[in-house]
Amino acid sequence: MAAKKSGRNKTIDLPLGQGAAYLERCITLQNRVEELSGLLDKTILGDMLEVCPLLPPQSVDLIIADPPYNLTKSFHGTTFFRKKESSYEEYTQRWLSAVQPLLKKEGSVYVCCDWESSLVIGRVLQEFFHVQNRITWQREKGRGAKSNWKNGMEDIWFATNSRKYTFHLDAVKIRRKVHAPYRVDGQPKDWMETGDGNYRDTCPSNFWDDITVPFWSMAENTAHPTQKPEKLLAKLMLASSSRGDVVLDPFLGSGTTSVVAKKLNRRYVGIEMEPQYCVWAEQRLAMVEENPEIQGYSSGVFWERNSL
Numbered sequence: 001m002a003a004k005k006s007g008r009n010k011t012i013d014l015p016l017g018q019g020a021a022y023l024e025r026c027i028t029l030q031n032r033v034e035e036l037s038g039l040l041d042k043t044i045l046g047d048m049l050e051v052c053p054l055l056p057p058q059s060v061d062l063i064i065a066d067p068p069y070n071l072t073k074s075f076h077g078t079t080f081f082r083k084k085e086s087s088y089e090e091y092t093q094r095w096l097s098a099v100q101p102l103l104k105k106e107g108s109v110y111v112c113c114d115w116e117s118s119l120v121i122g123r124v125l126q127e128f129f130h131v132q133n134r135i136t137w138q139r140e141k142g143r144g145a146k147s148n149w150k151n152g153m154e155d156i157w158f159a160t161n162s163r164k165y166t167f168h169l170d171a172v173k174i175r176r177k178v179h180a181p182y183r184v185d186g187q188p189k190d191w192m193e194t195g196d197g198n199y200r201d202t203c204p205s206n207f208w209d210d211i212t213v214p215f216w217s218m219a220e221n222t223a224h225p226t227q228k229p230e231k232l233l234a235k236l237m238l239a240s241s242s243r244g245d246v247v248l249d250p251f252l253g254s255g256t257t258s259v260v261a262k263k264l265n266r267r268y269v270g271i272e273m274e275p276q277y278c279v280w281a282e283q284r285l286a287m288v289e290e291n292p293e294i295q296g297y298s299s300g301v302f303w304e305r306n307s308l
Contacts (some may be wrong), residue, residue: 009216012254012280013223019279022286026278029054036060036246040267043258043278043285048250048271052098060102060269061166061245064236064257066112066228067095070120073225076276085120092124099250100128103161108240111157112228118155129159137208137232156236166245171238173201174210175301201301204235210305212295219291222280224254231296233260241266255281262288 005011016023026043029051033039036059044051068080070088083091103109109129113121118134125131135156144150178191178198191200211232214221220230233256241247243265249257252270254277261268262285272278296303 006216010219011216011221011223012283014279014283016276016279019276019283022279022282023275025282026275036269039269040246041258041262042269043252043255043281044269044271045273045275045278046271047273049094049098051271052102052250055102055269057101058104059246060248061104061107062237062241062247062266063099063103063107063109064112064233064247064249065095065099065109066226066249066251066253067092067121068251069114069117069226071114075225076274078274088117089120089124092121093127095250096124096128099248100161102248105162106160106164106166108158108160108165108167110236110240111159113155113157115151115153115155118157122155122157125157125159129161130163131157131159132165133158133206135206135208137211139211139213158236158240166240166242168239168242169203171300172204172235172302174204174304175199175201176304204302208232208235210296210302212305218295219287220256220259220284220295222254222284224277224280227254228256230256230260230263230294231302233257234264234294234297235302237261237264237266252281253277255284259284259288260294263292263294 026045028045032054034056036056070082072082073080111121111125122131122134135158136153137156138152139154176199178200181191181198182189191198211229214227214229237247237260244267246267246269247257247261249270252258252272255270258268258270258281270281272281
């Protein structure tokens with residue numbers, strides 16, 4: 001018998017057998033479609049290598065991809081086995097070949113990876129796109145290691161289809177507390193004075209230390225083993241897309257990309273091969289109606305961790 005969860009445990013773990021209503025919201029594709037309109041705001045159940053060739057070319061504005069890292073890991077019964085570097089490179093080329101034709105000329109792509117798969121993905125990405133940057137974000141979870149440094153960082157590669165692309169800097173500035181405020185003629189210089197403290201909105205760098213990995217008492221948490229935080233993807237989406245743009249996630253998992261897109265008034269298409277994860281994705285999308293908030297993002301600003 002499964003242990004009963006604590007009342008504060010908000011983890012989404014609805015079993016597949018009880019999630020028929022959510023699974024029915026998902027669609028499958030067997031034939032090529034000429035327009036994306038009928039697939040917008042949908043979860044497609046299937047293998048992205050089979051689904052992507054059926055989608056219309058140059059139809060999405062932003063791709064956010066979180067492919068399997070080159071680790072042996074089980075995803076609800078389906079296991080991705082660690083490969084030789086050459087085989088993982090070939091796998092990366094295959095899925096990038098599948099998504100690249102779908103991106104509009106001025107579109108962008110972000111690819112999540114760990115330090116080891118980053119070495120391969122960054123190299124292969126240059127064959128398909130213009131690589132603009134590599135973001136490193138700190139994840140406070142992770143097991144210690146007896147003979148190595150604890151792995152507390154992950155990478156996200158940022159690339160574009162051309163040299164012209166969307167980037168909304170003001171949408172992703174970080175609000176930080178000012179501890180030594182500088183004044184000119186008695187007035188704040190490059191900071192704001194409020195009743196709740198002194199703040200400055202700063203340009204984000206490519207190192208992010210303000211991300212909280214979902215845990216059991218957070219409403220966004222699921223039982224997916226590699227779930228990404230909503231705040232993390234919100235930064236990518238706000239910077240590299242506009243309201244009404246189409247965001248594609250070819251490795252949807254438990255649905256974070258689609259959920260964030262819905263909260264930020266973007267259109268979305270998610271592809272996921274595991275029915276259980278499709279259930280959680282659709283369950284979370286239904287929950288957006290009651291809770292449209294993103295942890296750490298308020299009043300159009302990303303707040304420094306623990307400052308709200």
